[in-house]
Structure formats: structure tokens, C-alpha cells
Amino acid sequence: MSTTNLNGLTIPQTQKAWVIVKMGKPREALVFDQNAPVPSLSEGEVLIKVQAAAFNPVGYKLMGLMPNFLMKRPHVAEHDFTGVIADANGTGLTPGEAVWGFIPVGLKIKTKQGSLAQYARVPTSHIVPRSPFLKPTEAAGLGLAGMTAYEALVYIGKLEPGQNLFVNGGSTAVGTVAIQIAKAIGAKVTVSGSGKREDFLRGFGVDGFVDYTKEPLHVQLERAPPPVKFHLIFDAVGDANVPFYTHSAAYMQPNGLYLTVAPVPAGWTNLPSVLNLLRLTFEVNRPLWLGGTPRRWQKLPVMTVTKEKLQGLARFVDEGQLKPVVDSVFEFDDVLAAYDRIMSQRALGKVVVRVDPEAE
Numbered sequence: 001m002s003t004t005n006l007n008g009l010t011i012p013q014t015q016k017a018w019v020i021v022k023m024g025k026p027r028e029a030l031v032f033d034q035n036a037p038v039p040s041l042s043e044g045e046v047l048i049k050v051q052a053a054a055f056n057p058v059g060y061k062l063m064g065l066m067p068n069f070l071m072k073r074p075h076v077a078e079h080d081f082t083g084v085i086a087d088a089n090g091t092g093l094t095p096g097e098a099v100w101g102f103i104p105v106g107l108k109i110k111t112k113q114g115s116l117a118q119y120a121r122v123p124t125s126h127i128v129p130r131s132p133f134l135k136p137t138e139a140a141g142l143g144l145a146g147m148t149a150y151e152a153l154v155y156i157g158k159l160e161p162g163q164n165l166f167v168n169g170g171s172t173a174v175g176t177v178a179i180q181i182a183k184a185i186g187a188k189v190t191v192s193g194s195g196k197r198e199d200f201l202r203g204f205g206v207d208g209f210v211d212y213t214k215e216p217l218h219v220q221l222e223r224a225p226p227p228v229k230f231h232l233i234f235d236a237v238g239d240a241n242v243p244f245y246t247h248s249a250a251y252m253q254p255n256g257l258y259l260t261v262a263p264v265p266a267g268w269t270n271l272p273s274v275l276n277l278l279r280l281t282f283e284v285n286r287p288l289w290l291g292g293t294p295r296r297w298q299k300l301p302v303m304t305v306t307k308e309k310l311q312g313l314a315r316f317v318d319e320g321q322l323k324p325v326v327d328s329v330f331e332f333d334d335v336l337a338a339y340d341r342i343m344s345q346r347a348l349g350k351v352v353v354r355v356d357p358e359a360e
């Protein structure tokens with residue numbers, strides 16, 4: 001059954017959606033609901049016909065770590081999307097307009113919305129127009145990784161032209177955006193990555209490359225520190241690398257900042273990973289007079305989405321300075337294989353799902 005809205009666009013009452021019904025790995029936690037309701041809208045929200053969605057580690061991490069009573073399941077999976085406005089709901093936006101955006105965790109819990117559905121209900125503050133030169137499968141993954149990198153470098157790191165930045169994890173989705181933003185700002189950028197990614201990363205014009213698979217980062221950087229120590233270290237891996245922080249005085253400016261995407265344990269039962277995180281917590285809180293590290297450490301706060309930040313990120317795309325990197329594109333009924341890919345932690349850029357089979 002379908003209804004027709006005032007703008008002549010046909011909107012069905014039910015849709016296909018991947019719904020998280022319980023805590024666990026994607027194969028246990030997800031149900032492909034062929035009859036999920038198309039959401040109704042509140043004031044200030046629009047209905048998006050999703051063309052493509054993309055994955056972030058936060059999706060499978062929360063699925064596996066957080067119990068139902070905290071996440072208020074069931075709700076639709078994932079956060080990043082691009083699509084067209086199906087119902088502008090009196091907001092002044094134009095039906096049919098192409099947009100991209102994302103649904104933060106808090107909003108997902110409140111509204112049960114996610115991006116792995118044919119339709120999603122989102123506030124207008126969470127979307128921006130899609131550049132005409134981006135295909136839907138390219139724009140799908142800009143949201144969370146892009147905003148994370150943007151918030152880290154521009155809002156918190158306050159990176160300036162000529163400053164020296166180290167990106168730990170240049171080939172992560174977050175890292176690829178961070179490098180491009182930093183180069184657009186005019187910073188010098190050194191990255192870590194595995195040797196096989198060096199040519200790819202040098203393609204962005206990075207100034208230095210450290211192969212993390214050869215020797216620990218802190219050993220390599222202590223042996224050959226940069227001529228000008230880093231003003232900002234941005235950890236886009238989130239692997240709670242304790243010695244990389246505790247040795248950072250050797251390669252980071254006294255007033256520099258070690259900024260990390262929030263590291264979480266690989267699982268509550270993974271003892272080494274939990275202990276490592278506890279050790280990191282101890283080190284970042286250890287006072288200087290007790291042998292603490294004389295450098296600032298900060299973890300990125302939970303993202304607050306604002307239109308201003310989305311527009312700031314979009315400007316880099318619109319001006320041709322930021323091109324999303326796509327690792328792979330999966331079809332909508334192949335979502336479990338897409339989870340396998342992102343969970344391998346070997347993806348180079350975004351793992352994308354084509355929700356609308358006609359999306360490029």
C-alpha cells in the first residue's frame with residue numbers, strides 16, 4: 001500500500017530495513033524487516049529516501065557491547081546516509097533535493113531511525129546538500145568519519161597553516177578525511193599506515209610516512225623525530241597505544257595536543273584490551289610529579305551535530321579539496337557481508353551499501 005504526498009512523490013507505508021533487535025554480532029543481532037513502518041514526521045524533520053548508507057565502527061561496536069535497555073532496541077542500524085528529500089514537511093527544503101547527513105547515536109535511540117532503511121526521518125539540522133560531482137555511493141560515508149576528522153582538526157585541534165600534524169591511521173576512513181582537510185588548511189602532515197598503503201597515502205601529498213607494522217611508532221619517531229615537533233597528534237585508529245602517548249614529548253611540541261578518537265575495548269571479556277585501556281586511563285591521569293607525561297591528552301567528545309559544522313565540512317567537498325574514499329559497495333540484501341568487511345578493520349575508506357538499487 002502507498003500514499004502520495006502533496007509534492008506528488010509516492011511514499012509507501014512500509015519499507016525494507018535492517019533492524020537491530022538485540023545485543024550481539026551483526027549475524028545474531030540484525031533482522032532484515034521487509035515490512036518496517038515508514039516513519040511519520042515531527043516538526044522540523046524531513047523524510048529522506050535513502051539512496052546509499054555507509055558503515056562506521058561505532059555501529060558494530062555498540063551492537064556488540066551495549067545492552068538493549070541502554071540502546072532502547074529495536075531500532076534501524078547505522079548512521080551515515082545520502083538520499084533525496086521525499087517529504088519536506090513544510091521546512092522550506094525542496095522535495096527531490098539530494099542531501100547527505102548522519103543520524104547520531106542519541107537521535108537513533110530517541111527516534112529508532114537508522115540509515116539502513118529505505119526511508120529515514122531526520123531533522124533539517126542533520127543534512128546538507130550533496131555536491132553535484134559526488135555520486136551517492138561516494139557521498140554516503142561522509143557523515144560521521146568526515147565530521148569526526150573535521151571536529152578534531154578544525155574545532156578542537158585548531159590546526160593552522162604551516163603547523164605539523166601527525167595522523168595515526170592515515171588509511172582509516174577518518175584518517176583519509178583528516179589528511180585531506182589538513183592539506184587544504186596548509187599543514188604539514190605525517191601519517192602512519194602499513195607499508196602497502198604508502199603509495200596511496202603519498203597520493204594525498206603527505207609529507208612523511210611511518211610504517212606501523214615495522215616497529216612501534218614511538219620507537220621510530222624517537223629515533224627520527226620531525227625537525228619541527230608535531231603541534232597536533234590525531235589518533236584516528238583508537239587502539240589505545242600507551243607508549244605512543246607516554247613517549248610523545250620526544251616528538252610533540254610542549255603545548256601540543258594528543259587527540260584521539262575514543263578508544264574502546266575490543267570486548268568486555270577481552271582482558272588484554274580492557275587492561276590496556278585501564279593503563280592508558282592511568283597514564284593520562286598520572287600527575288607530572290608522579291612521572292606523568294608532560295603533554296596534553298584528550299579524547300574526542302561525543303559528536304554534537306550542527307548545521308554549521310556540516311556546512312564547514314561540505315565546503316571542503318564543494319571546493320574540490322576533499323574526495324571521499326570508498327573501499328567497497330554492497331547491495332542492500334548483502335549487508336551482513338558488508339559488516340564482515342568493516343569488521344575486518346582492513347577497509348581502505350568507506351564500506352558502503354547501495355540501498356536504492358538505481359543509485360550510482
Ligand SMILES: NC(=O)c1ccc[n+]([C@@H]2O[C@H](COP(=O)([O-])OP(=O)(O)OC[C@H]3O[C@@H](n4cnc5c(N)ncnc54)[C@H](OP(=O)(O)O)[C@@H]3O)[C@@H](O)[C@H]2O)c1
Pocket residue numbers: 055056057058143144145146148168169170171172173174175192193194196197212236237238239261262263342345346347348349
Ligand atoms: N568512522 C567514524 O565516524 C568514527 C567516529 C568516531 C570514532 N571513530 C573511531 O575511529 C577509529 C577509525 O574508524 P574508521 O571508520 O576510520 O576505521 P576503518 O576505516 O575501518 O579502519 C580500517 C583501516 O585502519 C588501518 N589500521 C588498522 N590498524 C591500524 C594501526 N594500528 N595503525 C594504523 N592504521 C591501522 C587499516 O590499514 P591496514 O589494513 O593497512 O593496516 C585500514 O585501512 C575507530 O576506532 C572508530 O571507532 C570513528
